[in-house]
Amino acid sequence: MSLVLGIESTCDETAASVVKGGKEILSNVVASQADLHAVYGGVYPELAARRHLEMFLPVVQEALITAEVKPEALDLIAVARGPGLIGALLIGLNGAKALSLGWNKPFVGVNHVEAHLYAAMMHLPSVPLPALGLVLSGGHSFLVKIEELGRYCLLGTTVDDALGEAYDKVAKLLGLPYPGGPELEKLAQSGDPSRFPFTSGRVKGRPLHFSFSGIKTNVLYALKGQNCSKEAPILLEESDKAHVAAGFQEAVLRDVVEKTDLAAKSFECQALFVGGGVSNNQRLRHLLKERFHSLPLFFPQKGLSSDNAAMIAGLGYHIFKQSGPSPIDLSPLTRFPLDSIDNQVNHGG
Ligand code: KG4
Ligand code: ZN
Numbered sequence: 511m512s513l514v515l516g517i518e519s520t521c522d523e524t525a526a527s528v529v530k531g532g533k534e535i536l537s538n539v540v541a542s543q544a545d546l547h548a549v550y551g552g553v554y555p556e557l558a559a560r561r562h563l564e565m566f567l568p569v570v571q572e573a574l575i576t577a578e579v580k581p582e583a584l585d586l587i588a589v590a591r592g593p594g595l596i597g598a599l600l601i602g603l604n605g606a607k608a609l610s611l612g613w614n615k616p617f618v619g620v621n622h623v624e625a626h627l628y629a630a631m632m633h634l635p636s637v638p639l640p641a642l643g644l645v646l647s648g649g650h651s652f653l654v655k656i657e658e659l660g661r662y663c664l665l666g667t668t669v670d671d672a673l674g675e676a677y678d679k680v681a682k683l684l685g686l687p688y689p690g691g692p693e694l695e696k697l698a699q700s701g702d703p704s705r706f707p708f709t710s711g712r713v714k715g716r717p718l719h720f721s722f723s724g725i726k727t728n729v730l731y732a733l734k735g736q737n738c739s740k741e742a743p744i745l746l747e748e749s750d751k752a753h754v755a756a757g758f759q760e761a762v763l764r765d766v767v768e769k770t771d772l773a774a775k776s777f778e779c780q781a782l783f784v785g786g787g788v789s790n791n792q793r794l795r796h797l798l799k800e801r802f803h804s805l806p807l808f809f810p811q812k813g814l815s816s817d818n819a820a821m822i823a824g825l826g827y828h829i830f831k832q833s834g835p836s837p838i839d840l841s842p843l844t845r846f847p848l849d850s851i852d853n854q855v856n857h858g859g
Contacts, residue, residue, distance in 0.1 A: 513579060514586045514830075515609070516823025517570070519602030520594025520622045521649065522546075522553045524565035525819035528577035528584075532827035533632055536577035538813060538820045541565045548688045552678065559597030566605045573819070581613045588826020590819075591619030591836075592843030593649065599842035607838055616835035618826045622817075623650050623846060626785035628659070628828075629810035629821035638780035638806060644770055646794075647786030648674035648689070650846060651720050653773045656783065659828050665773045666718030670711075673762060674788050676722035680729050680758050683740070684751050694755050695791050701756030706732055708757050710765030718769050718776075722762060729758050759793060767797045774805060781806040790815045 514532070518525040522543040528536040543561050547553050574581065589606035592599050603619065610617035627643040643654040643662070651673045653666035671679065674691055681690020686697065708728050711721030732754055734742040746754070774782060782805055788794060789809055798807060814821055 512827075513584050514588050514823040514827045515570070515573065515584050516819035516821070516826060517566075517587065517589040517602050517606050518622070518817055518819040518822050519562045519566070519598050519605075520590050520592065521598060521817060522558050522561075523817040524562050524569050524602075525817060525822075526570045526573035527819035527823050528573055528579050529820055529823035529827065532824045535632075535820045535824075536579065537573045537575075538818055539569050539573045539576065540813075540816075540818055541569050544689055551682050551688050553595070555595045555597055558595060559601055562598050562601035566601055570605075570609070581609075581615075584613065584615050586826060586830050586835075587613075587615050587617040588823050588830070589617065589619055590622040590625065590822050591840060593622060593846045594842075594844065596842060596844050599844065603840070603842050607840075611838070616830070617838075618830045618833075619836045619840045620822055620825045620829055621843070621846075622822070623647070623652065623786075624660075624662070625821040625825045626650075626810075627654075627656065627783050628785075628825040629814040629818070630783040630785045630789075630808045632814065632821065632824050633811050634808065640777060640779065641781040641783055642770065642774050642779045644766070644782065644784045644789075645786045646673045646766065646784070646788035648672060648678065648691075650786065651722075653718055653770060655773075655777055655779075659825070660832055665776065666716070666720065666769060668720040668722060669713050669716075670721055670723035671726065673720070673722060673766065674786065676726055676762065677788065679726055680755075683726075683730055683733055684755060685744070691788060692790065694759065695793065697752050698755040698759040698793070699752075701752030701754070703753070703756040703760035705750070705753035706757030708732075708761040710761045718773050720765070720769065725758065725761060729754060732757075763791070763794050763797050766794070767801050770798070771801055774802070779805065781808060783808050785810055785815065785821075787816045 713719035
């Protein structure tokens with residue numbers, strides 16, 4: 511069981527990839543829908559599902575052609591069963607099931623958030639454990655203790671927005687195009703964070719939990735005036751926008767670094783793995799490297815931080831080895847199974 515076709519369609523990327531032995535990426539095709547959703551300033555779920563349907567077969571075909579692998583040679587089809595948008599998930603999951611039946615190959619559903627962490631391990635010959643996992647994406651923000659692949663213990667999560675979502679919303683307030691995270695990072699580079707010293711949220715009694723909705727409101731008031739609406743015009747000088755962006759970024763990233771440090775000290779942590787779209791952020795990488803100079807720190811290789819199918823194929827290889835195929839009636843998972851993460855991330859049934 512070595513050649514795995516991975517399929518990803520949880521949000522606004524249709525992706526397919528062929529990975530050998532859980533590690534060697536033979537192809538990694540990503541069709542982004544960012545252009546489609548840009549006019550709405552966020553993902554439009556119905557349009558996302560339709561675009562997945564259009565792109566599913568062309569993307570799978572391109573992944574196979576680039577990898578120079580014929581369907582007969584595949585050993586397994588791995589698909590992200592969630593969490594994600596229901597319409598989008600149904601296209602990928604049902605598409606994977608159809609290919610599995612048509613090509614007579616087993617299939618396995620994997621957890622997209624877990625795959626974001628696997629993306630940071632993929633290139634390693636062996637994984638030091640137990641380790642701390644930090645996932646920062648558009649839909650999720652998690653700190654987990656990784657006991658082994660498939661076995662995690664939740665240490666902290668967000669009580670409101672995910673970090674990527676907060677970046678996107680603040681970017682929108684600043685008038686930046688969607689998706690705003692990378693744009694905000696760019697703008698912040700020319701700003702002085704001390705001009706707008708925001709603070710990120712704390713959750714009473716839960717020192718490892720995140721809260722990013724309060725700072726978002728503070729940015730809104732700084733830009734447009736106290737108690738204003740989101741639609742109000744920006745009152746600040748154009749040149750101040752970079753300072754606001756830098757102040758926001760510095761506050762949320764320092765908060766993430768503090769809580770990650772606290773989490774790492776809560777057990778015999780051997781390494782830190784960081785994944786998800788926000789792990790593209792160079793300021794985050796710098797601050798983490800600065801703080802954790804003695805703890806091995808791993809980020810995804812190029813092209814594996816944001817949504818992709820190589821991480822799905824790679825993780826699928828291991829999950830299949832551990833637990834075998836998923837049932838053909840496997841259901842999509844729209845939300846993260848928080849009640850089950852303390853023991854096991856839900857892959858089947
Ligand atoms: O992991 P991902 O591709 O999709 C989800 O599973 O959500 O993450 C997308 C998120 C978006 O919110 C995007 O703005 C954010 O990651 N992002 C960034 C950067 N690059 C992507 N946020 C901050 N800085 C970046 N450089
Ligand atoms: Zn993702």
